[in-house]
Amino acid sequence: MKPFWLAIERLLSMLARLALWVSGIGLTLMTVIIFWQVFSRYVLNSSPSWTEPFSVILMGWFIFLGAAVGVRERTHLGFDVLLYFLPPAAKAVLRSISDVVVLAFGLGMIVYGAQLTRLTWNTVMPSLAFPGGVSFLPVILGGALVCLFSLERLAGRFAGLPVDADQYATGEEGL
Numbered sequence: 001m002k003p004f005w006l007a008i009e010r011l012l013s014m015l016a017r018l019a020l021w022v023s024g025i026g027l028t029l030m031t032v033i034i035f036w037q038v039f040s041r042y043v044l045n046s047s048p049s050w051t052e053p054f055s056v057i058l059m060g061w062f063i064f065l066g067a068a069v070g071v072r073e074r075t076h077l078g079f080d081v082l083l084y085f086l087p088p089a090a091k092a093v094l095r096s097i098s099d100v101v102v103l104a105f106g107l108g109m110i111v112y113g114a115q116l117t118r119l120t121w122n123t124v125m126p127s128l129a130f131p132g133g134v135s136f137l138p139v140i141l142g143g144a145l146v147c148l149f150s151l152e153r154l155a156g157r158f159a160g161l162p163v164d165a166d167q168y169a170t171g172e173e174g175l
Contacts, residue, residue: 012148015145015148016073016145016149019065019069020069023062023065023066027058030058030059033058037055053125053127053128054128056135057134060138063142064138064141065138067142068142068145068146071102071145071146071149071150082094091164095164096154099157102146103151105146106146106150109139110140110144113136113139113140114140117133117136118133120133120136
């Protein structure tokens with residue numbers, strides 16, 4: 001079981017790293033595009049029409065992929081004061097409940113993102129000539145990654161692996 005788990009963990013780690021790289025490249029590219037928009041508007045007195053919608057599409061990609069990585073790395077905001085005072089078994093139960101809620105949220109992202117994509121696919125973004133549904137593709141992919149990363153933690157905890165060992169192991173950190 002352990003070699004299988006390590007292989008899955010390695011694969012998901014590479015997937016998270018790839019998502020983080022895509023997010024970083026998207027953020028950088030969006031910054032360059034917005035710089036070009038401002039420069040061309042105020043210096044060249046001629047604004048390109050494609051910069052704003054393209055920047056919004058890029059923003060969707062880096063937000064949703066970055067959020068999925070945040071789920072895997074447990075870097076999202078949380079209210080975990082109660083975890084400092086609970087025994088380890090109760091902490092695992094609360095973390096599992098949290099992971100199930102995050103999993104449900106990821107499933108909602110997939111389902112409703114797919115509906116939005118399907119409903120808007122036949123429209124065209126005028127300045128980019130892209131189908132309108134392209135804007136919602138990162139919601140679907142981000143939701144899929146959120147589900148994968150939540151399932152990873154749930155499966156590891158169910159298998160008795162130390163998925164939470166580095167997070168509040170004794171409850172004494174930061175007190």
